[in-house]
Amino acid sequence: MRSRDLGFRLVIGVFAAALLLIVTAIGFELARQSWLSIQKFGFEFWRTSTWDPVAGEFGALPFIWGTLYSSILALVIATPVALGIAVFVSELCPPVLRSPLIFLTELLAAIPSIVYGLWGIFVLVPFVRLLETWTPEALRALPLFSGPPLGVGMLAAGLVLAVMVVPFTSAVAREVLKTVPTTQREAAYALGATRFEAIRAAMFYARTGIVGAIMLGFGRALGETMAVTMVIGNNPQVSLSLFAPQYTMSAVIANEFTEATDELYLSALVEIGLVLFIITLLVNGLSRALIWTMARRVPSKVTA
């Protein structure tokens, strides 16, 4: 290699190294800022539910519960819809419709979280409250539907999150379906398969990537902040009820970070951020690994 080219490579390499540096610095800085809380509470931090900044008692169980509950709920609602869209757009719809439909679903992803939140507060929450009031008494006796019909709460959060996650999951699932060789479908049709059976075969072929797409949506839901903060009710409690106002990791950081005046309080909030960082890192890493395994031949097309 010519020395001038080596110099060029080194110079642009420094810029590229900035990306590595930033990711490392985020992990390091979060660990450093949360050290006080980690040392003081240890693992108890994640097993206790008392969140009392005045008394200096911090237990983050309700937050991790709320984050996992709302994300899983969103996943349960969003996954069938997202896969349906992916199949419709890539396999079923007339070619003229394909591009506009892709554009519209992308638009769903482009709408800022705060706009979802605003819409959530003033449109979705009243609607959810109505649904909750209509729920028959017999059902309300179940733990899943217990509590007063407030509107704000887990159900509203799950619904908003689901809408926000659909475009991500469906976009990746669409790209994954594209990588299924046409021969797979042709073979199915040649054997007399119906459309459903042929698509089922294609989806089975692409299963690894589809699981990756679903996990990518999960990763998005875990970290989503504003919209959830605005509709979940912000009440730190561990409850099974869809109607109960709860809290999430990102929401507690968003709401309380500027109020955290003493060091331990701030440290506890940063620790929640650190764990959120680690969880999303693992989920996204796993999802990318799955998508890559599936789509190794066309890696640049599928970016997680």
Next chain:
Amino acid sequence: MNSVPTAAPRKILSALFVGACALSVALALVPLAFIMFFVVSQGIQSLNLDFFIHDPRPVGEPGGGMRNAIVGTLMLTGLAAAIAVPIGVVSGVYLSEYRGTRFASAVRFAADTLNGVPSIVIGVFAYGVAVLPFRHFSMLAGGLALGIMMIPLIARTTEELLLLVPNALREGALALGATRAKAVMTVLVPAALPGIITGVVLALARVAGETAPLLFTSFGNPFLSTSLTQPVSSITVQVFTYAISPYEDWHRQAWAGALVLVSIVLICSVAARLATNRVARIRGH
């Protein structure tokens, strides 16, 4: 038509499946239509000239707008671009020029990782490095947080677009005796430039709509501020503050702010789409 006895239920199942897929598209488009409807119908009522040229007034006083927040968002995104465009584009060049190397894989992994980090976590990080040491919120901290979010978006777009440039162009430049640097700067990057600009615009649109990383970095400011070292308002944070307030007046302002945000996103997406189509046509795809 002759068919085996088992065909009928299978065909019905297949038709149901096709129907269910079409239904899911409708299910996703319903919230989109609802959101658009409410943002436009509610927002348009409070969107007037005052909204753009006045700062907020105390609750109860008529008039007042979001000038401070609009200027703040423009400056914050400008600052973010100033940080992210050089790092992002140059990293993208590295990723495409040296794509087989270990280091490139590591950087690509870092970019994808960073892209998946929740924006609130990036806010916490920016707070730690740019607010805490100086003991006050600032535009600089907010711009840093948004810039960090933009870098991986720009890097990956640049990489993908450079890979689309025909290899013959690169080889031609090198065959004429150009150095790698010269080939990149005079041939490859110019060829991919329209796409890179589109990518930057989309990244800008995305961070302009971010709220979480600004809550405790650039914070907010009821007055117009253009100082890098002072807290500054942004449309998103202002909408948040107004939305969770109990005042009708502020709710109306929040909807107007949301309409501005959605318009920015919409204009950028449509512009980007038109630009990409044009590039695709020129390339003859």
